[in-house]
Amino acid sequence: MIKRLFTLALALSLITGAFAQTASITGKVSDADNGMALPSVTVKIGTQQTLTDESGVFLIQGISPGVVVIEFSVVGFSNLIKQFTVTAGENDLGTFELNHDFNAEIQMGGLSEISISSDGDDDSKGQYISGLLSSSNDVFVSVAAYTFGGAYFRIRGYDNDLNSTYLGGSAISDVETGRTTWALWGGLNDATRNKVSVSGLAPADFSFGNLGSVTNIITRASQHRIQTKLTYSSSNRSYTNRLMLTHSTGMMDNNWAVTLSASRRWGNGGYIEGTYYDAYAWFLGLERKLNNKHSIGLTVFDAPVRRGQQGGSTQEAYDLTGSNYYNPNWGYQDGKVRNARERIMNQPIVMLNHYWDLSSKTKINTVVSYLFGETGTTALNWYNAADPRPDYYRYLPSYFPSSGTDTEGQYYDPEIAARMTENWQNDVNTRQVNWDRLYQINYLSNLEGKQGRYMIEHRHNDQNQLNLSSYINHELNDNVKINGGIELTSNTGNYYKTVEDLLGADYWVDIDQFAERDFPGNDTTVQNDLNNPNRVLGVGDKFGYEYDLHQQNANIWAVANFSTLKIDYFVGGQFSYTSFWREGFMRNGRYPDNSYGEGEKHNFADYGLKAGATYK
Secondary structure, three states: OHHHHHHHHHHHHHHHHHHHOOEEEEEEEEEOOOOOEOOOOEEEEOOEEEEOOOOOEEEEEEEOOEEEEEEEEOOOEOOEEEEEEEOOEEEEEEEEEEOEOHHHHHHHHOHHHHHHOOOOOOOOOOOEOOOOOOOOOOHHHHHHHHHOOOOEOOHHHOOHHHEEEEEOOEEOOOOOOOOOOHHHHOOOHHHHOOEEEEEOOOOOOOOOOOOOEEEEEOOOHHHOOOEEEEEEEEOOOOOOEEEEEEEEOOOOOOOEEEEEEEEEEEEOOOOOOOOOEEEEEEEEEEEEEOOOOEEEEEEEEEOOEEEEOOOOOOHHHHHHHOOOOOOOOEEEEOOEEEEOOEEEEEOOEEEEEEEEEEEOOEEEEEEEEEEOOEEEEEEEEEOOOOOOOOOOHHHOHHHOOOOOEOOOOOEOOHHHHHHHHHHHHHOHHHHOOOHHHHHHHHHHHHHOOOOOOEEEEEEEEEEEEEEEEEEEEEEOOOOEEEEEEEEEEEEEEEEEEEEEEOOOOOOEEOEOHHHHHHOOOOOOOOEOOOOOOOOEEOOOOEEEEEEEEEEEEEEEEEEEEEEOOOEEEEEEEEEEEEEEEEEEOOOOOOOOOOOOEEOOOEEEEEEEEEEEEEEO
């Protein structure tokens, strides 16, 4: 019995000794040019990292005594790597000065930012590379961010929904797709460039994490670099001009910190014809330091955009036009370029943060955010008329055989295919949208007292999302740190179509032309809304469909981090509960019994566990 007690005591003493032999380091980071403190600098030692506060001060605990390599990095400055020998206990390393990296300033303030303006509406699950979130000195990430900025690209092979994004501590990824809509803050590079990123399953202070990565974009005004900055950029990509002004005060003597930023992006088309761009953006960040323990912050920003989109086509169309950049979405109207597929987005975000330093070892951050507004895409619609798309397969030369017979035995003159080829190559109204023709056909319909044959519809996907997030970071001692939090989300997505432009027609009728084709003579089935049959529409009226998707989610998580002389390890878990349902506002003729009103609620619970270790 005595031997067992002695063995247990010896084991406990060894464990205690392993935990006790650790060091902590502290220091300050400043601008080498003017000596001013630099907030939000990432300070990294091995797998441990932290950010400097508004005074440029950092503290890292639980470090093994001996030789350590410290890396300092922040956007706009050159990385600094230093080697020190630290001893058990506290180590004050003094002040570190960072030099400006003007190449990084040009790259991240200019061309590479273009890649963050993804406001496409497809459902691809590839990860859209963001110049903003890739603002690092990593060669691969920097090159990929610029080179693949116009495509969906999977970092480390992970789909986009496996990479989570937070803004000021509040989850900003789309609740339905899991994807991040970078365009929400497009053009606000300087105000949103500070971030903390964690790859893979490694623990984060603000979230349980995700399989791919998790990133928190810092919006706290006191942690923005003190600056007044005016930049102009020019390119031939999605827009051709950008003007941006940013002013940050840092924490002033009156305990206020302010960040203001505004930008204008515009262009009449880059190297892809018809892709004009018209966007504004503004950002306001306020922080009030109430006392040494409490600060509150208010962040409001918006980035409205309207742009002409590029459309994919067939190889035959690319060969006929002699360009892989052929865009079938546009045409000339009164001598001006008009695109039928416009992306229209205006979704402001309001955030209220509370920063609470409960003690030197415990911090609690709470944020309430609200996203609202509209987003959608326009498109051509037609009724009882020829397809208006120029690259429709019946308008291509391959539809007219140049020799032989078709399946019905009808012989086609080779001159037809040759004439179609000539028209494609020489007549802009053949290879692009013929707007004048659409107006002319609608004019003839007006003379007959009939509904329009062509119009532009606006497909809305408007989101309203309310988030409440709160997380705590607590250091039990130099070797153990616990992070945990709760996230509550209520999201309503409103889906509907409106008449954007009647293209000269007098009116439109809200019926389903495909049901009219498939169920001839059935006046019930063809109705998009049986509650308002054969409704006559004008510009701005809703039609086709309208429904809400409601989703509510609660998530609680915790991660414990341990550091010993030779091993760092962590364990964590989360539990979430989700409820979602559909609410229809139109009684569809094909589904009259289950398309109107609230549908069945679907509820499910989910959980996650993770653990990892690093041997030093």
